[in-house]
Amino acid sequence: MCTTIEADHLGKVYRGSIPALGEASFTIGKGEFVTLIGRSGSGKSTLLNILGCLDSPSSGSLTLDGEPVDFRDPARLVSIRRQKIGFIFQQFNLLPHLTAQENVEYPMLFNYREPEVRARTAGGLLERVGLDGRRDHYPAELSGGEQQRVAIARALVSNPPIILADEPTGNLDQKTSGEIFSLMQEIGRERKATFFIVTHEREFGEYADRSFRLVDGKVTAI
Amino acid sequence: MTKLLDFARLSARQLMKKRMRVLLTAFGIAIGIAAVVAMVSFGEGIRYxxxxxxxxxxxxxxxxxTGSIKDGTVIPITASKADLVRKIPHVEAAGPVYRVSFSTLRQTYIDVLGIRAGDLKALFRPVLASGELFPASSNQVLLGHELAGKLKKYEGIREGDLFTVVIRDYNEYGAPSDRKLAVKPGGTLRAREDALDNLLIMDLDSVSALSNESMPYNAVYVRVDDPENVMAVARDVQSLGLTANGAFRQIESVNRFMDLVILFLSIFAAISLVVGALMIVNTMVMSVYERTREIGVSMALGASQGDVVTLILAECLYIGMIGGILGDLLGIFFSWVINTAGKAYLLSQTGNLFSAFARYDLALVTPGILVAAFLVAVVLSLVSGIYPAFQAARLNPVEAIRHT
Known part of the structure; x- marks a missing residue:
């Protein structure tokens, strides 16, 4: 199996002395559905931000989809975010003044796709996540589960090999959370995309091909 | 281009969310623009x-x-220089002249213009009240309207009367010596309201013959084909080392003065533009703060710092365009107020002193002023957006996404 994420002794220390992440080392293969479980403050979000090239590690190295990440090159980091990574957030973070369709198209604005291509791709993804009839609805008109489905479609729109999800069901009820996990799992299999999902709910580990635990900044396999 | 259009649409959507705030901010710029438009239009009206x-x-x-002095050397108008002046493009007619002075036996002082009759016709388009122009190389002269009246009143000299004039020369020691010449007025000009009214006009060669040695011309008069070409001809004259004078110099002076007046008026009006610009900075800083999370999310989804700057500046561009259009409309309104209420008030206060104002508008709004004011609004808005835009672009995406 090809390696999609390769973390080698990734560490993060804030303000010179506050350790947020120990030396995290792991590899994740192409199309794997992985959960990272840990308590709040354990460094989950820090690790996710480093994997998403939003934050830089204090030590260690990271290889994404075969490319060693140079954290000193901001332009390259932007390019990696555009091409290789899709984000799903706990708060959904949809733009309130854009419709579901427009929210899904949004990342493609930065990838300079033609309007027709954007519309077709976003429409197809909304159909896939079961929101075909809700394209023209604004986020405020959608339920939490529906908003997260839109966010999943948005994360997939540039067809990235890696999807990073930060507590994607943290704001949803149990039933909807299960549906969202099932949906992500199905889509991961269909598209052979690697899902790396941070959660503090252990029960969703059953959806994962592999689960890691983050305790005191150290990553261990469960 | 597609990207820019997409960003423009996106920014428009952002602004539509906060219509009232955008409108008020644009209005801030609009008031400044209107003040500038009104002040500049007022200045242009006065200039006009x-x-x-x-x-x-x-x-x-x-x-x-006329001749000039260059590096301490007098550049006289010789016959060859006069020919060169005649050949300047757009010169319709050109004629050399002598200027001398006579006095009558009863000490009436007379200014004399020596010119060829043909040149007089081409340059000054004289209209005769009576008699005829002077023939070449004769002692027959033409009298200006006022001079004719003066000679008749004080000397009893009428058209056709031969009378004696005294020409005073000075020798090398400065001692005067007088010569006498008999001249005969053969015609009188109709009143013209210019310098010719007080002149005695006679043939150029007759004046030249009064001197023992050949003397350079005192001036060459030039008739230009169109007022638009006067400045070009004046420049060509100056390039010959000569001096050009005329009513156009007055216009130049007025233009220089009014440029200065308009500049000062604009500076005072522009103070309100600074306030408008600060309103934009304030609005956009607030907007960036409110959208911190949104900006962070955009960065996570692939927006570069340049994309964020472009999005914010696009919003400023819209505010500037709205402010520019509103400002132009307000400026037209202010100018209308100046031209109606302001003009009526001025005339009622000053009476006949400014009666010339009654004929024209006090403020003259031109398309150029409106376009320039619009561009000022747009540029000012963009400049005002630079700080908030870079503030947004410098946001740490991790912290921005956590922002509540």
């Missing part, structure tokens, strides 16, 4: 009136070319 008055009272296409 001053120039029109000069145009009506002066002969704009007539240039008087």
């Amino acid at each position: 009136q001053a120039i029109e008055t000069i145009r009506q009272q002066s002969d704009l296409t007539l240039i008087e070319v």
Whole structure:
């Protein structure tokens, strides 16, 4: 199996002395559905931000989809975010003044796709996540589960090999959370995309091909 | 281009969310723009009136070319120089002149213009009240309207009367010596309201013959084909080392003065533009703060710092465009107020002193002023957006996404 994420002794220390992440080392293969479980403050979000090239590690190295990440090159980091990574957030973070369709198209604005291509791709993804009839609805008109489905479609729109999800069901009820996990799992299999999902709910580990635990900044396999 | 259009649409959507705030901010710029438009239009109106008055009272296409002093050397108008002046493009007619002075036996002082009859016709388009022009190389002269009246009143000299004039020369020691010459007025000009009214005009060669040695011309008068070409001809005259004078110099002075006046008026009006610009900075800083999370999310989804700057500046561009259009409309309204209420008030206060104002508008709004004011609004808005835009672009995406 090809390696999609390769973390080698990734560490993060804030303000010179506050350790947020120990030396995290792991590899994740192409199309794997992985959960990272840990308590709040354990460094989950820090690790996710480093994997998403939003934050830089204090030590260690990271290889994404075969490319060693140079954290000193901001332009390259932007390019990696555009091409290789899709984000799903706990708060959904949809733009309130854009419709579901427009929210899904949004990342493609930065990838300079033609309007027709954007519309077709976003429409197809909304159909896939079961929101075909809700394209023209604004986020405020959608339920939490529906908003997260839109966010999943948005994360997939540039067809990235890696999807990073930060507590994607943290704001949803149990039933909807299960549906969202099932949906992500199905889509991961269909598209052979690697899902790396941070959660503090252990029960969703059953959806994962592999689960890691983050305790005191150290990553261990469960 | 597609990207820019997409960003423009996106920014428009953002602004639509906060219509009232955007409108108020744009209004801040609009007031400043309106003040500038009104002030500049007022200045332009005054300039127009001053120039029109000069145009009506002066002969704009007539240039008087005289010699000049360059590096301490006198550059006289020789026959060859006069020929060169005649060959300048757009010169319709050119004629050399002598200026001398006579006095009558009863000490009436007379200014004399020596010119060829043909040149007089081409340059000054004389209209005779009576008699005829003077023949070449004769002692027959033509009298200006006022001079004819003066000679008749004080000397009893009428058209056709031969009378004696005294020409005073000075020798090398400065001692005067007088010569006498008999001249006969053969015609009188109709009143012209210019310098010719007080002149005695006679043939150029007759004046030249009064001197024992050949003397350079005192001036060459030039008739230009169109008022638009006067400045070009004046420049060509100057390139010959000669001096060009005429009513156009008055217009130049008015233009220089009004440029300065308009500049000062604009500076005072522009103070309100600074306030408008600060309103934009304030609005956009607030907007960036409110959208911190949104900006962070955009960065996570692939927006570069440049994309964020472009999005924010696009919003400023819209505010500037709205402010510019509103400002132009307000400026037209202010100018209308100046031209109606302001003009009526001025005339009622000053009476006949400014009666010339009654003919024209006090404020002159031109398309150029409106376009320039619009561009100022747009540029000012963009400049005002630079700080908030870079503030947004410098946001740490991790912290921005956590922002509540």
